[in-house]
Amino acid sequence: MTQDFVTVADYIVVGGGTSGLVVANRLTEDPNVHVLVLEAGQDTTADPRVNIPAFWQSLIGSEVDWQYKSLPQEGLLGRSVKEPQGKGLGGSSAINAQAWIAPSQAGIDAWAKLGNSSWNWASLVPYYKKTHTLNIPPDQATVDHLGIDWVNDEYRGSSGPIQVSFPGVVQNPFGKAWVDAFRGMNKATTGDPFSGNSIGGYSNSATIDPVNKVRSYAGTAYGLPALQRPNFHLVTGLTVQKILFDQASGKAIATGVQGTVQGELKTFNACKEIIIAAGAFNTPKLLELSGIGNRDLLTKYGIPTIIENSGVGENMQDHLASGISFEVADGAMTGDSLLRQEPEALQMAQQLYAEYKAGTFTSGGIQSHAFMVVPEFEVAEGQRRQSELIAKHPPKPEDADHYNIVRSLIENPNEASAAWIVFQAQSSLHDKDRGFMGGQLLPGNHASLGVLQCHPFSRGSSHISSADASAAPEINPRYFSNPIDLEIMARHMQALEALRNTTELACLFKPGGKHLEVAKKYLIDTAGTSYHTCGTAAMLPKDKGGVVDEKLMVYGTGNLRIVDASIFPVIPRGNIQSTVYAVAERAADIIKG
Ligand SMILES: Cc1cc2nc3c(=O)[nH]c(=O)nc-3n(C[C@H](O)[C@H](O)[C@H](O)COP(=O)(O)OP(=O)(O)OC[C@H]3O[C@@H](n4cnc5c(N)ncnc54)[C@H](O)[C@@H]3O)c2cc1C
Structure with a gap:
C-alpha cells in the first residue's frame, strides 16, 4: 500500500x-x-x-x-x-x-x-x-515481413508517453503469411488504421516498449x-x-x-x-x-x-469475441507449451527474454489483425440482403437512436462489422466460463483464428x-439480445474457414466449412467478452x-x-x-x- x-x-x-x-x-x-x-x-x-x-x-x-x-x-x-x-x-x-x-x-x-x-x-x-509514440522496426527485413507500408505520419504519435511497437518478428511465419493472404484476397489494409478510414488486413502494433520489451x-x-x-x-x-x-x-x-x-x-x-x-x-x-x-x-x-x-x-x-483453434504444421512456433507451463519451454523463453529481449515472452499474442466487412455483404445484392436482415429486427422506441446509429455504421460499405485476428496459441473457448484461454489445455501447437464484433446492436x-x-x-x-449481432458474427466465423484455406495460411495449419447454423450454435456456446466494456x-x-x-x-x-x-x-x-x-x-x- x-x-x-x-x-x-x-x-x-x-x-x-x-x-x-x-x-x-x-x-x-x-x-x-x-x-x-x-x-x-x-x-x-x-x-x-x-x-x-x-x-x-x-x-x-x-x-x-x-x-x-x-x-x-x-x-x-x-x-x-x-x-x-x-x-x-x-x-x-x-x-x-x-x-x-x-x-x-x-x-x-x-x-x-x-x-x-x-x-x-x-x-x-x-x-x-x-x-x-509509434516505433517502426529499425530493420527493413522486419518491416517487409510485417508489410508495414501503410504508416501515415499525419496520424502517427511521435512523442507520447505510451510506447507502441510491432510485436511481430521475422522468425514467425504467421506475420508474413497473414499479410500475404490478405494481399492475395485483395483485402490488405486500405491505409493507416489510425486514419480512421481503412479496412483490411495488416500487422498490428501493441503497447510494448520496443527496447526493453x-x-x-x-x-x-x-x-x-x-x-x-x-x-x-x-x-x-x-x-x-x-x-x-x-x-x-x-x-x-x-x-x-x-x-x-x-x-x-x-x-x-x-x-x-x-x-x-x-x-x-x-x-x-x-x-x-x-x-x-x-x-x-x-x-x-x-x-x-x-x-x-x-x-x-x-x-x-x-x-463479443470467439475463435477456433487449429493445430499448426510441424515447426511453426506457438505459445502453447508456455500456457501448459512446460518447464523446458518456460526455461528457454525466460533465457531468451533475459539475455536477448526476444522470444515468446515479448508479445501478448495478438500481432495480426483485420477490419472486415462480411464477405457476402460486400456486393450490392449482399448489401440489400443485409438491410433486409436488419429491418427484420426493429428497435424498441427507447433504443431507436442507438439502433439507427449502429445501423448506419453496419450499412456503410467502407465500415468493418468485425475484426479478425490470429492468436498464436490455442483458445479453449469450449471450456465455458474460463474466458479466452479456457482451463483444459490440449497437447500440441495451435493457432486460433478469432472474430471480434465491431458495432454491436445489443x-x-x-x-x-x-x-x-x-x-x-x-x-x-x-x-x-438483438439477433442481428449473431447473424453478422456467425457469417464472419464462416468466413474464417476461407481465410485459413488461403494458399499463404493453409501451409501453416494441419488439414482439418462451417454451415451458418453450426457457426451460430458455436458462437452461442463459446462467445465471450473481448474486455471492451x-x-x-x-x-x-x-x-x-x-x-x-x-x-x-x-x-x-x-x-x-x-x-x-x-x-x-x-x-x-x-x-x-x-x-x-x-x-x-x-x-x-x-x-x-
Ligand atoms: C483482460 C483485458 C484485456 C484487454 N485487452 C485490450 C487490448 O488488447 N487492447 C485494447 O485496446 N484494450 C484492451 N482492453 C480494454 C482496455 O484495457 C480498457 O478498456 C481500459 O484500460 C479501461 O480504462 P478505464 O480508465 O476506463 O478503467 P481502468 O483502467 O479499469 O481503471 C479503473 C481503476 O479504478 C480503480 N477503482 C475502481 N473502483 C474504485 C473505487 N471505488 N475506489 C478506488 N479505485 C477504484 C480500479 O482498481 C482501476 O485501477 C482489455 C481489458 C481487459 C480487462
Missing part, C-alpha cells in the same frame, strides 16, 4: 487506472495544482506478470482483477461470462492484451450525431497522437513520472465507497469522498473537483452508492436519492446489487439517457466529472484502449479550461 497522508487536494481522482492516471498526470503539469489519486488496488509497476507482455492472461482471476462475472445470458443459453477489470496502478491497462487498435472516423463521428456536437473524429485525432501502460508511462512531482499524491489500497455532496446551492457540489483503508473509514476533501475514473463497472456502481441513479433502484437498497438519473449503469456495450447494463460497497455489481451485457455513464443529452454532458460533468452536479470508458456513447470498432487514452487526454484539457 502507498500512503500519502494528504487528505485535501484541488482535485481528487477516484481510480488510478488508465484514464485516471492520464488526467492526474496532465493536471499536475501545473506545479500549483494538487491532485490526489485514490486507487483500490496496489502499485504493481514492478510485478513481472504485469511487465512481461506474454503474461497478461495469468492476471485474469488474480488479485489484480476485480473478478466480476455477468449474470447468466439468455443469448448465450444461460451462460455467464467472466468480466475482468484491472485493479491496481494502471487499472485495466496493466492487465490488457496490449493490442493497439484504431477506431474508425464514422464510429467516433457517431458520438457527435448522438448529440455531442463537440466530440467528433477531428476533435479526437490530436489526442490519439498525443498519447503515443516490457508493457507500456498508464502505470509506468503516466503514473510513475507523475509520482516524482510533489503536487501528485497517491493512496493505494483504498476503495472509495461514496461521494459526499453539499446541496445548499440547489446544485449538488461534490465536497469529498469516503473510503476504507486498512479497515478505517477516511474522508478526503476536494477544493475544486472530483473526477471519477473507476472503470465501466465501478463508475456506475460508485454513482449509485452515492445517490445518483434510478430512484427505484436506490430506494430498493435504502440509498437516499441525490440526483435522479435512470441512465446511470445503462447503455453498456462490449465486443446493449446491457451494470448496476449495484446491494448498498454494501464491497458487493460485486449486477452485470447484464444482454449479449446477442464501456458506455455505462454515457455522454449524451440527459433526456437520451445521458449521465455526463460534453464537458464530462455529471448532470445535476457542479464539479463531478467522469473521464473513463463509461462515458463512450457508442463503442468504437476494435480494441478500445486507444480511445480511453485519447478521451482522458482531452478530458484533462477540458478540465484545465
Whole structure:
C-alpha cells in the first residue's frame, strides 16, 4: 500500500487506472495544482506478470482483477461470462492484451450525431497522437515481413508517453503469411488504421516498449513520472465507497469522498473537483452508492436519492469475441507449451527474454489483425440482403437512436462489422466460463483464428446489487439480445474457414466449412467478452439517457466529472484502449479550461 497522508487536494481522482492516471498526470503539469489519486488496488509497476507482455492472461482471476462475472445470458443459453477489470496502478491497462487498435472516423463521428456536437473524429485525432509514440522496426527485413507500408505520419504519435511497437518478428511465419493472404484476397489494409478510414488486413502494433520489451501502460508511462512531482499524491489500497455532496446551492457540489483503508473509514476533501475514473463497472456502481441513479433502484437498497438519473449503469456495450483453434504444421512456433507451463519451454523463453529481449515472452499474442466487412455483404445484392436482415429486427422506441446509429455504421460499405485476428496459441473457448484461454489445455501447437464484433446492436447494463460497497455489481451485457449481432458474427466465423484455406495460411495449419447454423450454435456456446466494456455513464443529452454532458460533468452536479470508458456513447470498432487514452487526454484539457 502507498500512503500519502494528504487528505485535501484541488482535485481528487477516484481510480488510478488508465484514464485516471492520464488526467492526474496532465493536471499536475501545473506545479500549483494538487491532485490526489485514490486507487483500490496496489502499485504493481514492478510485478513481472504485469511487465512481461506474454503474461497478461495469468492476471485474469488474480488479485489484480476485480473478478466480476455477468449474470447468466439468455443469448448465450444461460451462460455467464467472466468480466475482468484491472485493479491496481494502471487499472485495466496493466492487465490488457496490449493490442493497439484504431477506431474508425464514422464510429467516433457517431458520438457527435448522438448529440455531442463537440466530440467528433477531428476533435479526437490530436489526442490519439498525443498519447503515443509509434516505433517502426529499425530493420527493413522486419518491416517487409510485417508489410508495414501503410504508416501515415499525419496520424502517427511521435512523442507520447505510451510506447507502441510491432510485436511481430521475422522468425514467425504467421506475420508474413497473414499479410500475404490478405494481399492475395485483395483485402490488405486500405491505409493507416489510425486514419480512421481503412479496412483490411495488416500487422498490428501493441503497447510494448520496443527496447526493453516490457508493457507500456498508464502505470509506468503516466503514473510513475507523475509520482516524482510533489503536487501528485497517491493512496493505494483504498476503495472509495461514496461521494459526499453539499446541496445548499440547489446544485449538488461534490465536497469529498469516503473510503476504507486498512479497515478505517477516511474522508478526503476536494477544493475544486472530483473526477471519477473507476472503470465501466465501478463508475456506475460508485454513482449509485452515492445517490445518483434510478430512484427505484436506490430506494430498493435504502440509498437516499441525490440526483435522479435512470441512465446511470445503462447503455453498456462490449465486443463479443470467439475463435477456433487449429493445430499448426510441424515447426511453426506457438505459445502453447508456455500456457501448459512446460518447464523446458518456460526455461528457454525466460533465457531468451533475459539475455536477448526476444522470444515468446515479448508479445501478448495478438500481432495480426483485420477490419472486415462480411464477405457476402460486400456486393450490392449482399448489401440489400443485409438491410433486409436488419429491418427484420426493429428497435424498441427507447433504443431507436442507438439502433439507427449502429445501423448506419453496419450499412456503410467502407465500415468493418468485425475484426479478425490470429492468436498464436490455442483458445479453449469450449471450456465455458474460463474466458479466452479456457482451463483444459490440449497437447500440441495451435493457432486460433478469432472474430471480434465491431458495432454491436445489443446493449446491457451494470448496476449495484446491494448498498454494501464491497458487493460485486449486477452485470447484464444482454449479449446477442438483438439477433442481428449473431447473424453478422456467425457469417464472419464462416468466413474464417476461407481465410485459413488461403494458399499463404493453409501451409501453416494441419488439414482439418462451417454451415451458418453450426457457426451460430458455436458462437452461442463459446462467445465471450473481448474486455471492451464501456458506455455505462454515457455522454449524451440527459433526456437520451445521458449521465455526463460534453464537458464530462455529471448532470445535476457542479464539479463531478467522469473521464473513463463509461462515458463512450457508442463503442468504437476494435480494441478500445486507444480511445480511453485519447478521451482522458482531452478530458484533462477540458478540465484545465
Ligand atoms: C483482460 C483485458 C484485456 C484487454 N485487452 C485490450 C487490448 O488488447 N487492447 C485494447 O485496446 N484494450 C484492451 N482492453 C480494454 C482496455 O484495457 C480498457 O478498456 C481500459 O484500460 C479501461 O480504462 P478505464 O480508465 O476506463 O478503467 P481502468 O483502467 O479499469 O481503471 C479503473 C481503476 O479504478 C480503480 N477503482 C475502481 N473502483 C474504485 C473505487 N471505488 N475506489 C478506488 N479505485 C477504484 C480500479 O482498481 C482501476 O485501477 C482489455 C481489458 C481487459 C480487462
